[in-house]
Amino acid sequence: MNRSRTPLIIGIIAGIACLGLVLLIVLALVIGGVLFASEDGGNDGNDGRTPSPAASGELVAPPGVAEDEPYLEVSSAADGPVVDVYVDFLCPHCAAFHETHGEDLAQLARDGEITLRMHPRPMLDANSTPAGYSGRAANAAVCAYAEDPEQWFQAEAALFENQPGSEGLTDDELAEVISEATGSDVSSCIAEGTYLPWIQDVVEPEALESTQGTPAVLIDGEQFAGDLEEPGALEEAIAAG
Known part of the structure; x- marks a missing residue:
């Protein structure tokens, strides 16, 4: 059993x-x-x-800038001319332009003699390895502007002084360049690419319609046709206009 x-x-x-x-x-x-x-x-x-603005495609305009405005108004003048400057931070000619005319433009802006509009372009994004440095550098400069519009001048100068070759700079290196120049910590703004959609979708399309490349300067809407390599030439044209 x-x-x-x-x-x-x-x-x-x-x-x-x-x-x-x-x-x-x-x-x-x-x-x-x-x-x-x-x-x-x-x-x-x-x-x-x-999700970061760049990752989600969300368009975030810098403070005080309308979503459809393709520039940063660094200074304004009631009676002075409007000067639009188009630059790409990977462009060697733009670095030379800044060395020749950057301080003149900054002084005119600080003295309230011109309305200065900066157009930071991602035109040469495909020329860096990895691709995208122009846009990331433009975003870094806009991040500094967002902290304080006056910081544009320091950020612009620092980015051109530290202009890399085709290898570009990393986000950490960009943050260090901006921090040393302005004293502002914009590392998260740089890492998140906060203003990249605005740069790519608003700044660049208008620049393609208005200019042939970089550097380019418009004085009251008219292309400066003088010698950009001649010191003082741009300042004289602005005064004459």
């Missing part, structure tokens, strides 16, 4: 073991799903953080 019960007991034990295994598998799947949902954060795998 004991022998006849043995297979039954074994069957019961095996059934219980199988049921326990099934319960463990189900429990593991439930826990795994909860953990995945928690880590996903409901925002497309951005580690539970709010």
